[in-house]
Amino acid sequence: MNPSSPALLRIDALSFAYPDQPPLVSGWNASIGPGVTLLYGDTGTGKSALLQVIAGMLPASSGRLAVAGATLDTAPEAYRRQVFFVDPVTDRFDQLTARECTASLAEGDAGFNEAKWQAIAEGFSLAPHLDKKMFMLSTGSKRKVWMAAGLASGRPLVLLDEPTAGLDMPSTRCLWSTLSGFDGQQGRAVIVASAARIDTVPLAATIELPLA
Numbered sequence: 001m002n003p004s005s006p007a008l009l010r011i012d013a014l015s016f017a018y019p020d021q022p023p024l025v026s027g028w029n030a031s032i033g034p035g036v037t038l039l040y041g042d043t044g045t046g047k048s049a050l051l052q053v054i055a056g057m058l059p060a061s062s063g064r065l066a067v068a069g070a071t072l073d074t075a076p077e078a079y080r081r082q083v084f085f086v087d088p089v090t091d092r093f094d095q096l097t098a099r100e101c102t103a104s105l106a107e108g109d110a111g112f113n114e115a116k117w118q119a120i121a122e123g124f125s126l127a128p129h130l131d132k133k134m135f136m137l138s139t140g141s142k143r144k145v146w147m148a149a150g151l152a153s154g155r156p157l158v159l160l161d162e163p164t165a166g167l168d169m170p171s172t173r174c175l176w177s178t179l180s181g182f183d184g185q186q187g188r189a190v191i192v193a194s195a196a197r198i199d200t201v202p203l204a205a206t207i208e209l210p211l212a
């Protein structure tokens with residue numbers, strides 16, 4: 001991380017293991033600053049698990065997480081309000097239309113950028129799907145709905161798990177150009193978990209797994 005950049009996410013002595021499994025991370029310290037950070041690792045190294053721990057959805061075994069001054073263990077609601085994350089296998093939006101799902105993800109997000117969302121929705125060719133219920137959409141289209149909301153989010157920390165999975169080429173280009181716009185934008189950090197290196201977007205940092 002650039003030493004002059006403020007840390008948006010502070011990770012102190014973080015450990016996590018699934019029950020009866022070796023730790024995926026042990027005593028990990030990191031500071032994530034503005035821009036795009038790549039969480040890079042082969043399949044099974046723990047990218048999805050770590051994103052869920054950072055999102056506050058999966059409890060760490062020990063350690064401390066803080067985003068923009070809100071600490072997960074002492075102020076969990078405030079912490080979660082600072083973070084955008086959608087579990088790629090969730091079915092919790094199934095009965096909402098894509099538009100309602102977006103509104104739900106933007107709730108309480110004063111910095112949500114409607115114009116940016118419109119541009120991304122166009123880049124992702126989402127128009128024909130916006131009034132369909134989420135359960136009717138393909139996996140790829142559902143992911144686009146969540147990702148458009150995340151990329152337009154005003155929350156300080158956005159977590160994207162394998163964002164190119166199931167994405168067509170024009171949408172991938174829209175994703176890369178939107179992520180490139182985070183370069184040098186103070187106050188916003190995006191962590192992209194991927195089993196592939198990214199050379200199309202300026203990266204603030206790369207974290208390589210396995211960490212334990």
Ligand SMILES: Nc1ncnc2c1ncn2[C@@H]1O[C@H](COP(=O)(O)OP(=O)(O)OP(=O)(O)O)[C@@H](O)[C@H]1O
Binds near residue numbers: 045047
């Ligand atoms: N609920 C669970 N209980 C126990 N072990 C799990 C659970 N979910 C995942 N694992 C194991 O934890 C390890 C890390 O999984 P995780 O999905 O976080 O890796 P990943 O790097 O995201 O991999 P992929 O790119 O394949 O999604 C793997 O060995 C996986 O089999």
